[in-house]
């Protein structure tokens with residue numbers, strides 16, 4: 001993307017995020033990655049009268065090849081963490097999520113926006129206040145629920161006992177002290193009680209495995225008891241999923257993590273065909289997807305901090321909150337969560 005255009009979308013983003021004169025905005029990058037993101041955010045912060053600086057970490061010394069979450073690279077640099085705790089807003093171009101340092105920075109009142117997706121996707125899925133309202137409506141509904149049930153024509157029938165963990169929303173920007181968000185995003189989620197997820201999930205062709213960044217080709221049947229996956233059955237996709245989780249040699253890698261649904265009608269289910277190397281935020285956000293995840297729940301305040309993490313957005317599923325149908329085979333049922341043209 002042309003740098004002027006990139007500057008413009010970052011300016012729109014920081015305006016939505018409430019950046020103003022008197023604030024300090026830090027931008028974090030790693031190695032040679034995303035220097036153009038840093039340039040654009042620094043420029044945008046200056047346009048809004050904020051003080052701003054760029055903190056660049058060295059490249060990781062070794063790369064495992066796996067997408068292991070939670071290691072920020074900041075763990076042995078307390079001075080850098082202190083600096084980031086003292087700014088108003090941190091733009092994270094490295095993906096700090098699930099690390100203790102991110103939580104410490106948020107706890108200090110710094111709001112954090114992650115921006116790692118391709119610039120073209122950031123532009124196309126620019127957040128809006130209207131989308132935020134719809135997401136927050138969904139989050140309010142979810143926060144009141146005591147149970148969630150997900151079903152699908154392929155045979156999924158799984159129940160989450162809720163009420164233990166907070167509900168979180170992602171709408172792509174953040175103007176709230178201490179709050180984290182990810183650009184782009186439009187979904188809501190919470191987690192089931194640690195021993196409170198039971199049933200069966202049957203993945204169907206077209207469901208999405210992140211971070212494999214692949215579409216399921218053959219059905220996969222997951223049997224879940226008391227919050228953990230006890231059995232994974234099916235063809236090649238089942239074998240790949242099993243083999244990957246097993247490689248972490250960590251029983252907590254089979255834990256059930258966050259669960260919720262997506263709301264952005266502009267996000268494409270086929271998005272991985274356009275941005276195969278991205279983080280998959282478009283897939284997490286597409287309208288009417290039901291997404292469950294496997295692995296850590298420390299983001300929600302839970303005890304599981306395994307580095308093995310999957311997000312699995314599914315098409316055509318139905319989701320009930322306390323027996324009220326909220327997603328009907330991939331269509332949101334409640335007008336307040338729909339875009340104007342679908343109401």
Ligand SMILES: [Fe+2]
Nearest residue numbers: 258293310311
């Ligand atoms: Fe996740």
